[in-house]
Amino acid sequence: MIKRRLGPPDWPLLFTIVVILILGVVLVYDASVVRAGSVFGGKYYFLILQVLWAFVGLWVMGLTARLDGKIILWLSKRVLILSLFFLLLTALPRFLPGSVRPWLEVFVPNINNSHRWVYLNRAPLPALPLVGRLGFQPSELSKIGLVLYLAFLFS
Secondary structure, eight states, rough: OBOOOOOOOOHHHHHHHHHHHHHHHHHHHHHHHHHHHHHOOTTHHHHHHHHHHHHHHHHHHHHHHHHHHHHHHHHHHHHHHHHHHHHHHHHHHHHHHHTTTTHTTSSSBBBBBBBEEESOOOOTTOOOOOTBEEEEEEHHHHHHHHHHHHHHHHO
16 A cells, blocks of 8 residues: 655655745744734644644655555545535535425534535534534535546546
C-alpha cells in the first residue's frame, strides 16, 4: 500500500507550502485575537487551533505523499461519491413534504433559511470532548474529491 520514497522531496514546493502555512497562521491570529479574548477568554484560542490543524494537515500531506497513485484514485472515487451523497442530502429538505422534513433536519438543519451543513452528532446526541458538535459543509468535501478525481482522470 505505502510505497517507498523514490527520491528527495521537492524542496522549493515544500518551502512554499510551509511559508504560506506560517503566513496563514499569523493572519488568523491577527484577525481573531480580539474575538478570542472576549468570547473564549484567551487571545491564543484560534492560534492554538490553527497550529494544531496545520500539523494535522502536514501529517496528512506526508502520508499521502507516500501513497501509491492507485490508492489515491480509489479513495478519490469514494470521496467524490460520498460528497455527492451529502450534497443530495442537503438538497432534499427543499423537496420533501413537511411531515418528513423534521426527520432529515436532525442531521441537515435549517440555518438562515438554507440547508448547507451536515451534522453527525447534533443535539440531542452528546457532544464529543474537545471537538463539540461534528458538522461540515459537503461542498468542501466535494472540492477535495473533485480535484483528486479530475487530476487522475486527466493524467
